[in-house]
Amino acid sequence: MADPKGFLTHGREVATSRPVGERVKDWNEVYVPGSLLPIISKQASRCMDCGIPFCHNGCPLGNLIPEWNDYAYREDWTEASERLHATNNFPEFTGRLCPAPCESACVLGINQSPVTIKNVEVSIIDKAWDSGTVRPQAPERLSGKTVAVIGSGPAGLAAAQQLTRAGHTVAVYERADRVGGLLRYGIPEFKMEKRHINRRIEQMRAEGTRFRTGVEIGRDLTATDLRKRYDAVVIAAGATTARDLPAPGRELKGVHQAMEYLPLSNKVQEGDYVTSPISAEGKHVVVIGGGDTGADCVGTAHRQGAASVTQLEIMPRPNDERHPVSQPWPTFPILYKVTSAHEEGGERIYSASTTHFEGDEDGNVQWLHLAEVEFVDGKLTQKPGTERKIPAQLITLAMGFTGTDQQNGLVEQFGLELDQRGNIARDAEFQTNVPGVFVAGDAGRGQSLIVWAIAEGRSAARGVDRYLTGASDLPAPICPT
Ligand code: SF4
Structure with missing residues (x-):
């Protein structure tokens, strides 16, 4: 077990993000490089090494979380990396991108903030890469298959x-x-x-x-x-196959699937373009869809210099008093997840449904018309008298895949x-x-x-x-x- 009193002694601390004003001017990762390692031993020490580690079952990979928390606490990075790779081929991907269902399942989360499992994971693997312990593991013999x-x-x-x-x-x-x-x-x-x-x-x-x-x-x-x-x-x-939005005006120029918009921006980072063929620069941007892909569009639009960014979510905001949501442990605020992109600005509108798109005489989208929706007899229903329009010269559809x-x-x-x-x-x-x-x-x-x-x-x-x-x-x- 890590420090038996760790969870009593130390509060939860997470990676430090770079200031918003700095990070929106570049495309590098949002965290301060090297900010995690000095705190990670203490953070790992908060693990209680539970008799039934719910974190382990909360992870689809069955990650051996209490084991590598213990090694991280002792700063034995080689053993920690070995235990991490025992269940996960690519912990540097999950440590950055996974919403960490393990943390939602962490027993410490019943009456404290959960262990920073994701930050411990990414610290172990980054340290392993930096120290050269992640090496190729070629097979000793070939099967011929x-x-x-x-x-x-x-x-x-x-x-x-x-x-x-x-x-x-x-x-x-x-x-x-x-x-x-x-x-x-x-x-x-x-x-x-x-x-x-x-x-x-x-x-x-x-x-x-x-x-x-x-x-x-x-x-x-x-x-x-x-x-x-x-x-x-x-x-x-x-x-x-991306879910589409067959509302009137969908064919207007400037309405794109998120997976048309994001790859072009990523190709700029790969050096294929100087500027993205679909750029948010100087435009009022509306992102339809409140999930992670939508948040990626928000962060990308900010970095491209959007005039404004608005994200629409058809579901109500959790804990909205009109739509009370009870969240017993394990908690997982799916619909009100604040990502780094949301910290960087923009507006989020909940309970909003797009009614149609409006364009100019050249066929370019200029406005998005929306209305508020509410649950009536279990069905999302448009509220009369709530229609309005917001400026939108670039719209991305981030409503999932079918x-x-x-x-x-x-x-x-x-x-x-x-x-x-x-x-x-x-x-x-x-x-x-x-x-x-x-x-x-x-x-x-x-x-x-x-x-x-x-x-x-x-x-x-x-x-x-x-x-x-x-x-x-x-x-x-x-x-x-
Ligand atoms: Fe540690 Fe939380 Fe897993 Fe318990 S549930 S073993 S406290 S990470």
């Missing part, structure tokens, strides 16, 4: 790394021009700098994983091509069955209805958290390993059924 992984987001990368280390020859196919999927082009630099992805890819290459970018399976290579070349296939292509992309023929060519929600159906081993074809991540689960994607990739890898060899020592943290 080959696997194609479709998609290089967190699920695909996790599956690929697990299978490569198990001795299989793995090729990852990515339709974009660079590896990383949503991590690369969906997540802004200020949340996670791309250097974290790049060094993991280098580690994976050194272990033997091969990467093929600019290849879309279903279009550039058919399912038949892939089945001929590989003994097994893992589909980790994400849930990339399933895997079926435009490229991938589902049809493989002959895959879908489940009731439109995701690719699979069994307890993550295998689809087609023997030897597996699915992991959002393509099978539906849109979810990065920690679930990594857990899915690890579990699917076990299913593939068993399919190829008849047995597997790989861990399977979750089961889809």
